[in-house]
Amino acid sequence: xxxxxxxxxxxxxxxxxxxxxxxxxxxxxxxxxxxxxxxxxxxxxxxxxxxxxxxxxxxxxxxxxxxxxxxxxxxxxxxxxxxxxxxxxxxxxxxxxxxxxxxxxxxxxxxxxxxxxxxxxxxxxxxxxxxxxxxxxxxxxxxxxxxxxxxxxxxxxxxxxxxxxxxxxxxxxxxxxxxxxxxxxxxxxxxxxxxxxxxxxxxxxxxxxxxxxxxxxxxxxxxxxxxxxxxxxxxxxxxxxxxxxxxxxxxxxxxxxxxxxxxxxxxxxxxxxxxxxxxxxxxxxxxxxxxxxxxxxxxxxxxxxxxxxxxxxxxxxxxxxxxxxxxxxxxxxxxxxxxxxxxxxxxxxxxxxxxxxxxxxxxxxxxxxxxxxxxxxxxxxxxxxxxxxxxxxxxxxxxxxxxxxxxxxxxxxxxxxxxxxxxxxxxxxxxxxxxxxxxxxxxxxxxxxxxxxxxxxxxxxxxxxxxxxxxxxxx
Numbered sequence: 001x002x003x004x005x006x007x008x009x010x011x012x013x014x015x016x017x018x019x020x021x022x023x024x025x026x027x028x029x030x031x032x033x034x035x036x037x038x039x040x041x042x043x044x045x046x047x048x049x050x051x052x053x054x055x056x057x058x059x060x061x062x063x064x065x066x067x068x069x070x071x072x073x074x075x076x077x078x079x080x081x082x083x084x085x086x087x088x089x090x091x092x093x094x095x096x097x098x099x100x101x102x103x104x105x106x107x108x109x110x111x112x113x114x115x116x117x118x119x120x121x122x123x124x125x126x127x128x129x130x131x132x133x134x135x136x137x138x139x140x141x142x143x144x145x146x147x148x149x150x151x152x153x154x155x156x157x158x159x160x161x162x163x164x165x166x167x168x169x170x171x172x173x174x175x176x177x178x179x180x181x182x183x184x185x186x187x188x189x190x191x192x193x194x195x196x197x198x199x200x201x202x203x204x205x206x207x208x209x210x211x212x213x214x215x216x217x218x219x220x221x222x223x224x225x226x227x228x229x230x231x232x233x234x235x236x237x238x239x240x241x242x243x244x245x246x247x248x249x250x251x252x253x254x255x256x257x258x259x260x261x262x263x264x265x266x267x268x269x270x271x272x273x274x275x276x277x278x279x280x281x282x283x284x285x286x287x288x289x290x291x292x293x294x295x296x297x298x299x300x301x302x303x304x305x306x307x308x309x310x311x312x313x314x315x316x317x318x319x320x321x322x323x324x325x326x327x328x329x330x331x332x333x334x335x336x337x338x339x340x341x342x343x344x345x346x347x348x349x350x351x352x353x354x355x356x357x358x359x360x361x362x363x364x365x366x367x368x369x370x371x372x373x374x375x376x377x378x379x380x381x382x383x384x385x386x387x388x389x390x391x392x393x394x395x396x397x398x399x400x401x402x403x404x405x406x407x408x409x410x411x412x413x414x415x416x417x418x419x420x421x422x423x424x425x426x427x428x429x430x431x432x433x434x435x436x437x438x439x440x441x442x443x444x445x446x447x448x449x450x451x452x453x454x455x456x457x458x459x460x461x462x463x464x465x466x467x468x469x470x471x472x473x474x475x
Contacts, residue, residue, distance in 0.1 A: 001075060001231075004224035005083035007040075007108040007115045008148075009091040011131065015120045016150045018046045020176070021086035023207030026053035027217060028082065030208055036081035038074070040107050041088035041095070042410045042452065044278040044316070050086070053204050057281035061085065063102040063110070064095070064389045064408055065454035073282050073456050074111060075230060082224055085113060091135060091142075095389055095410075097432045105142050112230065114145040114223050121161055122151040122178055129164040136170060145223045148215065149175040174215035266292045266466050269309040273298035275326060276352060278316035283455040290462055299355065300325050304335040311345040311399075311465065312336075314352025316452060320380050320415070323360055323368040333371055340373045340446065345399040345468060348448035350413055353440065354378035356448055357417065374441050374448060376419040386411040386450055390436060392427030398447050399468035400461045407458060409451035417450075427451060 008024070010017045025035050037050030037058035042065060047058030059077050060066075066073055074083070087104030088095075094103035108115050117135055121128060128149070136144045147165060152158045152175045162172055211217075268287060270279070276299065284294055295306050300322055305312075319326055327333075340346050348356050353374075361367045361379035394405045401407075407427070426440030426449045440449020455462050 001079070002229050003075070003078045003081070003083055003227065004221075005078070005085065005111065005113045005227045006145075006220065006224045007085045007087055007104060007111075007113045008118060009087040009104045009108070009115050010089070010118045011120065011135065012090040013093075015118050016176075017086050017118055018049055019207065020118055020148060020150065020211070021046075021084060022049040022053045022204065023211040024215065024220070025050055025084050026204050026208035027211040027215070028084065028221070029054055030212070031217065031221075033221070034081045036078055036083050038078075038083060038085040039088070040085065040104050041102070042412075042454075043088070046086060047281075048277075050084075053207075059282055060280055060454070061107050061111075062410075062454065062457075063106065065410065066457040067408070069457050069459075070107070071110065071230075077282060077285075083113075085111075091115070091117065092138065100139075105139055108143070109141050112143075112228050114143045114227055116146040116148055116173060116220075116223070117144060118148045118150055120151055121149040121157070121175070122153060125157065125160045126164040128161050129168060132165060132170060133168055136168070144170060145226075146171045146173040146219070148173050151178040152176065153178050171219060173219055174211075176210060176214045179210065264291060266310045267295055267306075267308055268292045269295045269297050269306055269312040271299055271312070271314045271352060272296040273300045274317075275300055275319045275322040276315050276317040276355075278350070278452070279313075280454050280456065286456050286459055287462055290459070290466060292462070292466070299329065299332055299336070303329070303331045305332070305339055309339070309344065312339065312347065314346070314348035314355060314448075316350035316352060319351045319355050319370075320360055320362055323362055323366075323370075326355065327368045327370055336371055337373060343445050345445045345465065346373070346448070347400070347465075348446075349452050350411070350450050353448040353450060354415060354417065356446070360415075373446065375421065375423065376417045376441070378415050378417045380415050382414070384412075384414055385416045386413050388412075388431065390439075390451060391430040392439065392449075392451055393430070394442070395425050395428060395438075396442055398426070398442050399445065399465050400447055401464050405461075407451070407453055407461070409453045411450045411452065413450055 008017055008021050025037050029035050035054045036056055037054050038061050039047045040061050042062050050058035061070055063070055091104045092100055094101050096102050100106050132147055147170055149161055158175045165172055297306050354360050356371050356373045357376045357378050358372045359367050359369045359377045363380045389410050392407045394401055394403050397403050423441055424443045425438035426442035426447055429436040429439045
């Protein structure tokens with residue numbers, strides 16, 4: 001399988017990976033290459049910039065969340081495309097306790113992808129050679145094919161940097177000047193999402209022009225085209241495991257090209273607007289292959305839920321930034337409460353979980369009433385309350401799986417929830433093998449928590465949901 005591809009790695013966080021990846025994707029698209037963007041790790045916001053640059057949904061490559069499914073998830077979405085993969089943190093940094101697991105280098109090796117190292121050269125001269133030499137020699141398994149120098153202050157400094165690197169026989173693909181316009185705005189969850197307040201107006205075009213002017217795009221393309229073919233055998237185990245989770249109701253699987261051949265459909269309502277936008281595209285694609293029909297709706301803008309939904313998915317996002325509008329949309333909240341009372345399944349993550357509670361207190365201490373489906377209140381905090389990969393174990397049977405089912409997810413939130421009384425948790429969470437806490441809420445047809453899941457890594461959860469004997473399923 002021929003997939004031109006490249007990984008953009010950084011020496012550390014904040015080196016400019018998202019800015020350069022977005023600009024490179026836009027510049028290559030202008031050269032009429034079929035660019036598909038990727039992000040290593042569980043990030044939701046960086047991929048939105050990739051999507052703005054390419055016109056395609058970006059994808060996440062996370063070893064913890066996808067497990068053995070990662071190669072086939074990549075192969076499925078990258079087919080007939082050129083893959084530009086943005087790394088996470090520094091090249092060898094991972095968020096798992098297992099050294100290097102899930103790092104940019106780890107994923108690059110798994111996908112046999114050449115790496116380009118981004119260096120923040122703003123305060124460097126000859127030491128850049130020692131830095132790049134160290135990154136190149138630290139792990140003999142990586143394939144470092146080039147360097148991009150970022151935030152270079154002058155032509156004179158660029159000359160010194162290039163001379164220092166010349167003996168390493170690792171090509172310098174380009175040097176970008178220190179440019180204030182290249183900084184992306186941030187807030188409590190990281191970068192501000194694409195589309196807010198006209199953020200991207202002219203920005204992608206500016207990035208594309210800077211990349212085209214300062215980066216050798218022909219050399220970048222040569223590196224991508226030189227990536228080795230991916231062997232079909234790499235994906236056979238994942239295809240087999242995909243088939244094994246499908247029940248007798250889902251008999252014909254032609255993974256990953258054609259959808260499951262069956263008549264039954266499941267209409268899944270998906271909250272999708274400025275307040276709820278954190279979803280993994282590959283998980284939604286998998287759902288559609290399993291005969292889910294995705295029905296978007298907006299808790300901000302719609303007056304009521306769509307009709308005849310078999311289930312609801314309320315993802316994460318920024319409900320705290322839209323509290324008044326969410327609270328004042330009374331008819332929608334009434335339709336959501338009626339839906340939950342009907343017995344049909346409602347699944348919610350992070351921001352969606354908070355929205356299902358009685359209220360959210362914003363950063364200024366103002367409490368705003370919301371759905372009241374879960375007997376708890378949420379409050380925003382200035383300090384990070386939860387971060388990292390967690391393993392969760394279901395504490396009771398629910399529509400995603402039986403009691404004792406283990407899931408792998410991640411959390412990242414500047415908020416906490418307070419329950420009025422003892423509550424039925426969705427999970428017992430474990431971090432690094434040690435018990436962490438009871439988390440979330442699961443009762444009857446409601447499963448909600450701070451934990452984000454990637455269903456492409458555990459397709460059996462979607463299969464179980466499809467078969468769950470709730471009211472309103474279209475047979």
